[in-house]
Amino acid sequence: MSEPSPLLDVYPRLDIELASAHGCWLRTSDGREILDLYGGHAVTPLGHGHPELTRTLAEGHATLDFFSNSLHMPVQQRAAQRLLGGSDHLRHVHFVNSGTEANEAALHLARRLSGRERVLSFDCAFHGRTLAALGATALSGYSQRLSVPRVADAYGTLRFGALEDVERIDDSVACVLCESVPSLAGVLMPPDGYYPALEARCREAGALLVFDEVQGGIGRLGRWFAHELFGVKPDMVTLAKSIAGGYPAGALLVSGELGARVKHGELGTTFGGGPLACAMIETVARVIDEQGLLARVEAIFAGLREHVGSIDGVTLSGAGCLVGLRTPLPAAQLRARLLEHQVLVGTSAEPQTARLLPPYVLEDAHIARFAEALRHVLGH
Numbered sequence: 589m590s591e592p593s594p595l596l597d598v599y600p601r602l603d604i605e606l607a608s609a610h611g612c613w614l615r616t617s618d619g620r621e622i623l624d625l626y627g628g629h630a631v632t633p634l635g636h637g638h639p640e641l642t643r644t645l646a647e648g649h650a651t652l653d654f655f656s657n658s659l660h661m662p663v664q665q666r667a668a669q670r671l672l673g674g675s676d677h678l679r680h681v682h683f684v685n686s687g688t689e690a691n692e693a694a695l696h697l698a699r700r701l702s703g704r705e706r707v708l709s710f711d712c713a714f715h716g717r718t719l720a721a722l723g724a725t726a727l728s729g730y731s732q733r734l735s736v737p738r739v740a741d742a743y744g745t746l747r748f749g750a751l752e753d754v755e756r757i758d759d760s761v762a763c764v765l766c767e768s769v770p771s772l773a774g775v776l777m778p779p780d781g782y783y784p785a786l787e788a789r790c791r792e793a794g795a796l797l798v799f800d801e802v803q804g805g806i807g808r809l810g811r812w813f814a815h816e817l818f819g820v821k822p823d824m825v826t827l828a829k830s831i832a833g834g835y836p837a838g839a840l841l842v843s844g845e846l847g848a849r850v851k852h853g854e855l856g857t858t859f860g861g862g863p864l865a866c867a868m869i870e871t872v873a874r875v876i877d878e879q880g881l882l883a884r885v886e887a888i889f890a891g892l893r894e895h896v897g898s899i900d901g902v903t904l905s906g907a908g909c910l911v912g913l914r915t916p917l918p919a920a921q922l923r924a925r926l927l928e929h930q931v932l933v934g935t936s937a938e939p940q941t942a943r944l945l946p947p948y949v950l951e952d953a954h955i956a957r958f959a960e961a962l963r964h965v966l967g968h
């Protein structure tokens with residue numbers, strides 16, 4: 589009888605043992621090379637093992653491994669400037685360690701600065717697993733499985749994309765937390781004009797607009813910020829996943845107006861803004877910029893539309909490198925069959941929709957290889 593695993597058994601894992609990863613490829617312990625269209629769950633914009641990130645980590649560690657936020661560190665300033673990306677309304681960055689922590693920070697500030705308690709989010713959104721973020725996670729299934737805090741009237745939902753619901757944003761609402769492109773729900777795009785209408789209603793009601801760009805931010809949709817794609821200016825934006833190329837990091841970005849009202853001690857974390865995380869953030873943003881990867885992200889989506897979206901029975905949703913893939917096969921079955929062809933895709937909470945969250949450096953040859961595997965699996 590084998591020993592029980594020392595790991596708490598909370599993750600249903602695929603039967604793959606990873607040995608290493610390079611670029612867009614995963615190498616398994618039994619020597620297989622698998623094309624990674626899941627990007628470590630939307631985490632590896634530059635691909636695996638990018639030499640600039642390897643160097644950044646080694647040099648960063650040798651130069652300044654860690655200190656807390658009680659001293660000044662120029663690398664924090666440089667990383668923050670990079671993340672702000674020249675925004676004309678977001679002015680300040682608070683570094684944290686993960687997406688859920690960034691959302692906790694945003695919800696705290698929204699409630700404290702507005703003096704209101706109620707938070708609205710989308711009925712299909714995922715925002716993380718810590719208490720405030722979980723309270724705003726209305727995607728079906730989570731409140732049954734996890735201990736969602738049930739504070740009367742503290743949370744409410746809007747049906748994603750339903751203009752009628754926007755009217756429900758009133759002067760009891762601290763903020764509307766928007767998952768920019770609901771991903772786990774199956775990669776859903778808003779109807780034209782939806783976000784501007786929601787933003788206008790927030791302004792009328794005095795509610796803050798918060799964009800969760802943990803997946804959609806820093807280039808994944810072909811714009812630096814997801815909200816740019818939709819023509820709105822949120823008061824706060826949360827980021828994580830891709831920002832440090834696989835090193836754990838998250839960030840809360842706030843407008844100048846809100847930033848001026850934040851007090852010492854209001855937010856804080858030991859590891860958030862650590863010099864290694866900031867050095868990695870700086871490098872990821874610089875490489876995206878220098879290599880013109882936002883344009884590459886758009887080209888990847890165009891390539892997928894041409895070579896994958898044209899296959900009979902296949903439809904694509906999303907934008908850039910955040911893509912929903914619907915086929916006649918259930919997504920879990922599709923993923924298993926694609927793995928037989930050495931291609932890894934993700935699933936979603938929508939049983940028929942798989943997800944592609946590839947690195948921004950995916951090449952045309954990779955797309956062609958994927959299209960060929962998909963044709964085989966679908967019997968075309």
Ligand SMILES: Cc1ncc(COP(=O)(O)O)c(C=O)c1O
Nearest residue numbers: 686687688714715716802803828
């Ligand atoms: C949109 C969104 N928000 C928040 C989170 C939570 O991020 P983390 O797992 O880093 O806490 C996720 C994670 O999948 C996410 O997709």
